[in-house]
Amino acid sequence: VWAAENGIVNGVTASAFAPNNNITREQLATILYRYHGGLKPLNNNLSAFKDREAISSYARDAMNWAVGEGILNGSDGLLLPSASATRVQTAAMLTRYLENEKIITVPTDPTIKDY
Numbered sequence: 001v002w003a004a005e006n007g008i009v010n011g012v013t014a015s016a017f018a019p020n021n022n023i024t025r026e027q028l029a030t031i032l033y034r035y036h037g038g039l040k041p042l043n044n045n046l047s048a049f050k051d052r053e054a055i056s057s058y059a060r061d062a063m064n065w066a067v068g069e070g071i072l073n074g075s076d077g078l079l080l081p082s083a084s085a086t087r088v089q090t091a092a093m094l095t096r097y098l099e100n101e102k103i104i105t106v107p108t109d110p111t112i113k114d115y
Helices: 025-036 056-070 085-099
Strands: none
Touching: 025 056, 025 085
């Protein structure tokens, strides 16, 4: 409820919230972006990704921000914005966000790089 009241999350339609649905990569990026304050990125960080046009319009700034901040790296030149975020992808994105915000410090693990 707090997140909806503060504009962090919205429903999937005007009449449906769908809290039990899987989360997509672009939805997760959007939640983090809005929580962070939603400042529009100055750079275009999406140009290297072949599927950048598949990003939903509501998530474009958020995905651009997440890539620019190193929170979302993509894999094999793809961001896969509408794909469900796996548990490891979600953990990696949350960890990178928390590290960027200096909330946590995690030892470098070179095996976690493509999410």
